[in-house]
Amino acid sequence: MSGAGMPDSPGGQSTSGERLRLESATGVDLTLTVAGPGSRSYAFLIDWHIRLLAAAIWLLIATYAFNLRVDPTGSLNALWSALPAAVIYFLYHPIIEVAMRGRTPGKLAARVALVDRNGGTPGTGAILIRNVFRLIDSLPVVYLIGLVSCFITENRVRIGDIAAGTILIVVDADARESLARVHALASASRLPLEAFELVEQLIERWPTLEEQQRARIARTLLARIAPATDQAALAAMAETELLRRLEALRDGRAPEEWPVG
Amino acid sequence: MADEAELRAWLAARAGAWQGLVPRLEQLRRRRAAGVDESLEMVDAYRGVARDLAFARRLAPASRAAAGLEALYAQLHALIGRRPRGGAAALLDLLRTDIPAAAAGVRKHIAAMAALMLVAALAGWWLIATYPTLIDLMASEDMIEHVENGHLWTEGIINITPSSVLSVHILANNITVSVFAFCAGIFLGIGTFYLIALNGLMLGGLFAFVQQHGLALALLTFIMAHGPVELSVICIAGAAGLALGESIVHPTLPRRRDSFQACAHGVAPLLLLCAALLIGCGFIEGFVSPDATFPLASRIVIGLCYFSVMCALMSGRLFRDAQARRRRRNSW
Numbered sequence: 001m002s003g004a005g006m007p008d009s010p011g012g013q014s015t016s017g018e019r020l021r022l023e024s025a026t027g028v029d030l031t032l033t034v035a036g037p038g039s040r041s042y043a044f045l046i047d048w049h050i051r052l053l054a055a056a057i058w059l060l061i062a063t064y065a066f067n068l069r070v071d072p073t074g075s076l077n078a079l080w081s082a083l084p085a086a087v088i089y090f091l092y093h094p095i096i097e098v099a100m101r102g103r104t105p106g107k108l109a110a111r112v113a114l115v116d117r118n119g120g121t122p123g124t125g126a127i128l129i130r131n132v133f134r135l136i137d138s139l140p141v142v143y144l145i146g147l148v149s150c151f152i153t154e155n156r157v158r159i160g161d162i163a164a165g166t167i168l169i170v171v172d173a174d175a176r177e178s179l180a181r182v183h184a185l186a187s188a189s190r191l192p193l194e195a196f197e198l199v200e201q202l203i204e205r206w207p208t209l210e211e212q213q214r215a216r217i218a219r220t221l222l223a224r225i226a227p228a229t230d231q232a233a234l235a236a237m238a239e240t241e242l243l244r245r246l247e248a249l250r251d252g253r254a255p256e257e258w259p260v261g
Numbered sequence: 262m263a264d265e266a267e268l269r270a271w272l273a274a275r276a277g278a279w280q281g282l283v284p285r286l287e288q289l290r291r292r293r294a295a296g297v298d299e300s301l302e303m304v305d306a307y308r309g310v311a312r313d314l315a316f317a318r319r320l321a322p323a324s325r326a327a328a329g330l331e332a333l334y335a336q337l338h339a340l341i342g343r344r345p346r347g348g349a350a351a352l353l354d355l356l357r358t359d360i361p362a363a364a365a366g367v368r369k370h371i372a373a374m375a376a377l378m379l380v381a382a383l384a385g386w387w388l389i390a391t392y393p394t395l396i397d398l399m400a401s402e403d404m405i406e407h408v409e410n411g412h413l414w415t416e417g418i419i420n421i422t423p424s425s426v427l428s429v430h431i432l433a434n435n436i437t438v439s440v441f442a443f444c445a446g447i448f449l450g451i452g453t454f455y456l457i458a459l460n461g462l463m464l465g466g467l468f469a470f471v472q473q474h475g476l477a478l479a480l481l482t483f484i485m486a487h488g489p490v491e492l493s494v495i496c497i498a499g500a501a502g503l504a505l506g507e508s509i510v511h512p513t514l515p516r517r518r519d520s521f522q523a524c525a526h527g528v529a530p531l532l533l534l535c536a537a538l539l540i541g542c543g544f545i546e547g548f549v550s551p552d553a554t555f556p557l558a559s560r561i562v563i564g565l566c567y568f569s570v571m572c573a574l575m576s577g578r579l580f581r582d583a584q585a586r587r588r589r590r591n592s593w
Contacts, residue, residue, distance in 0.1 A: 026311035030338050031331060079426045086433075101343070119335065120342025129529050135437075136444045159447060162518055163525035171332070178329030179279045182272060192265055193321055200325065 020155060020167065022119045030119045033170040035112040037150040040158075040168055044143070047106030051092035055085040094131040098124050102166070111171045126164040133160030190252050195225050199250050206243060218242040225249060268320055275313055276326075279333060282306055286336055293346060307337045353580065359530035361577030363501075366527060370500035370507075374457050378496055381461025388462070389469035399466040408474050415483050415551050424547040432543025435491060439498035439535050443505070443528075447521075450506020457499040464492075485560040487545040489568040494535045494542070497575075501528040501535075531575075538571055 022030040062081040096104045102114030102122045114130075116122045122130075137146030137158045146158035155167050181200060191199060198221060206214055219234055222245060237245075289295050289303065314334050317327040347354065364371075389396055396405060407414040422430075438460075445452025471480045484491075505524050512520035549555055549563060573579040 026308055028311040028315045119338050121339045123344040125529055129525050165522045178325045182276045182326045
């Protein structure tokens with residue numbers, strides 16, 4: 001069984017707040033963000049709903065499609081009806097985590113991932129140990145021991161994680177998205193790096209900001225990045241026009257190519 | 262600090278390669294195995310991204326490029342450090358090496374748990390033999406009523422519940438008890454101690470109770486086929502739990518946490534064996550034990566054979582011999 005032997009001794013490891021710094025073979029430290037009890041609980045709740053729903057769906061199928069009934073006398077029908085539902089509900093985490101190498105739909109949705117203490121993918125043995133200790137973490141009710149453990153331990157881990165040598169980390173940034181933007185910047189934009197970052201962030205947050213706030217920030221930013229812009233015209237500019245100008249700046253279009261409102 | 266133009270030129274030169282790595286990485290992550298060329302390509306990419314990340318951290322630490330590279334580096338690190346899924350070879354390794362090593366490591370603990378169970382059983386026997394009314398604390402009303410009427414509570418059970426349902430119920434219950442005996446070790450071994458002592462106490466008490474009603478032989482006949490392995494497995498799981506507690510009380514590594522983790526990984530193969538053996542026990546207890554057509558002799562044979570299989574698996578003899586035979590054959 002892979003990973004069932006003695007755990008690898010972790011390389012140099014230091015924790016600063018929520019950040020975990022690990023030594024790697026290249027000599028360049030790996031920096032990971034430790035997931036807190038909030039992300040952990042969110043991932044668990046999603047997984048809990050999935051397994052509850054899957055078990056309920058099987059019970060419905062068993063009842064209506066195969067005419068199997070759960071009855072208190074414990075007949076063979078009850079076994080075929082209740083056993084798969086129990087397997088889905090109780091063995092969801094070990095099965096899915098082993099199959100998906102520590103990931104579950106809930107963890108994917110909560111943007112967290114399970115890694116070993118060296119930052120690598122956890123082995124089957126570690127995942128099974130982690131799940132065996134759910135029995136203790138879930139005591140006395142609603143994972144209270146596990147939750148308290150997350151609040152008081154160094155890397156915000158539950159007892160199962162301590163036993164298995166695993167850590168739940170936040171999947172920091174969407175590499176594909178970030179690197180695609182870097183590519184755009186390098187190939188097209190003529191903005192200075194810091195200005196590009198600001199423009200990018202403002203465009204990204206545009207839909208979530210209040211109208212007045214985003215217009216004010218856009219005007220300030222445009223006045224600094226493109227000082228040649230007529231200040232009076234800028235003050236009178238509509239919100240959509242401000243956004244279009246910011247996008248043009250990001251994409252490296254010259255002022256004469258800027259869209260006109 | 263390098264000037265803006267230099268940084269931009271560097272980004273332009275490297276950004277395409279990073280962007281191309283992302284889907285490639287995702288593709289490899291989804292696959293079970295990678296070829297040698299692909300692996301070497303990823304190792305090269307890992308080194309390259311490490312260099313770029315170090316550069317980005319120095320020149321533009323709070324930039325998107327640095328954030329993207331951090332994420333890419335972490336993904337590559339996890340992919341390269343991924344342990345192989347061994348399949349059948351890993352299973353054989355588990356049976357030949359990991360389980361025997363784990364069993365040898367907790368030999369003293371197994372002996373201690375077996376002694377504890379025995380002492381607790383004797384105490385339970387004495388307790389019920391001296392104060393028969395205390396059986397109310399150990400057995401349900403239904404069980405007591407059955408025994409007082411001259412029948413074991415197990416009689417005719419397969420007329421009510423099918424053997425398969427009974428087996429699943431029993432094996433699920435036994436696995437839960439064993440896993441709990443193991444996990445309870447985290448409470449400095451005290452949890453495991455109480456659990457095993459309680460099981461022994463109840464076993465001894467029940468035997469004393471059925472003996473008072475002339476049913477001791479009937480109960481012995483009932484448990485003969487599955488009992489030896491079932492009780493042993495509970496002791497083994499308890500021994501693993503005790504080792505876990507000991508790793509916290511007397512850590513073998515500088516940090517208690519590391520010692521606990523090393524111990525959990527060390528004894529985990531034994532727990533897998535326990536679960537597998539309990540599945541077998543569940544089926545014997547569901548199909549053989551309640552069936553009155555099986556005579557005592559055949560029950561003894563089943564019980565002893567299964568116990569021998571357990572001992573052979575724990576010592577690794579069962580598979581080591583096969584390995585040695587194969588090695589001999591290959592050397593011819």
